[in-house]
Structure formats: structure tokens, C-alpha cells
Amino acid sequence: SVLAQPPSVSAAPGQSVTISCSGTASNVGSRFVSWYQQLPGRAPKLLIYDNEKRPSGIPDRFSGSKSGMSATLVIAGLQTGDEADYYCGTWDSSLSTGYVFGTGTKVTVL
């Protein structure tokens, strides 16, 4: 994986967690970032696109932002159903590199 994320974050129900995603000038620094949620045993699901936009059906408890070569996902009002792995992702400027994902962050609801 090319994009760095913390391995895990945790918080109690109702609290907020922040997940960082650090890249380089050829990916995060020059491209829009997306975020994906992967529940245990399931396929990834798009949560955030274009740094901060939510697809239809995604609650506004999930928010994204980007500054420079880093992006951030915030999950507010944490719920037990939010326990999952979260990945950031973006296209790299190099065609041979293609789409790059973050290392993934496990969110645990205490």
C-alpha cells in the first residue's frame, strides 16, 4: 500500500474518531481522495468521494477533508455498526501505479 493510515482507532459509542491518510505529490497531493468502509466478510463500500462528498445513503456522520498530501475521515456519533476497516484511495499520476489504497484502519467501538 502506498498511502499511510493508522492501524487502528477506537472510541466509545457516540464519540468521534479521526482517520488520517498520508500520501505523496503524485497521488493525494494532486488527486481527489475517496474513502471506503469494509465490514467484516463484506466487499468494500464507497463512503466519501471527491475528498468530502457522500454518495446517496451515506449518513452525514461520515465526513472527509483533504489538505496538501493528507486526507482525513471523521466518523461522528460512533455506532457499533461502524466497526469495520476503513481505506482511503486515489488514482496515482503514474498509469502503471494505477489506483492506490491506504494501509487500512480498523475502527473499534469500545
Place this chain on the structure above:
Amino acid sequence: EGELVESGGGVVQPGGSLRLSCAASGFSISDNYMTWVRQAPGKGLEWVSIIYSGGPTYYADSVKGRFTISRDTSSNTLYLQMQSLRADDTAVYYCARPNMKWGSGALDYWGRGVLVTVSS
């Protein structure tokens, strides 16, 4: 609403071949970029390959020369032909659609995935 359904996974010996299929519905793959992503057991997501709507294809260095992405627009099906398989190709393989109408080209549709196990 689009849907993707993969098939063709299974157990194959090292050095063997396998072809994965991804049947799309709700949109035309010929009008879209399509991509394959894989996830080794207990690991993160890894991009594998992409085919542009116009036809060009690109591959991750880890599969270049061994995997081939293609499509059949008449059946709206995406394929991944895998050859010279190695143990480290063992993974769940997902097909996904990059939505190129968005600046991010985010992967908005994903299949459920299909498991490929390379083992003797």
C-alpha cells in the same frame, strides 16, 4: 443502480491458470472504466488492473505479463485471465467500477468478490 457479480474463482496449482468473470448490470461496461482489486487473506486492498472505456489496459507491476483484463460488451461482462499463478496471488478478487464522472474516479460499484487460492 448498478450491480457486479464475479465468478470463476477456485483452487489452482502454482503455475496454473484461471479466468475470472464479472457480470455487470444496470450500466454498460463499454461506456465505463472497469477495474480489478484484490485482497489477500487478512491484508489490505491492492489494485490489479484497469480497462478504459476506449480500450487501453494497465496493470500493477505484480501481475504485469501474467494477467490480462478484457471485456465482452455484448454480454456486458468483464474478465481477468490469470496465468503463471503464484501463492502470493491468493486473494479475494473484486471487480469495481471507477466513476469517472467524479473528479476522484472513486470506485462506486463493487462486486461481492471471488476467492482464488493458489496451492499445491
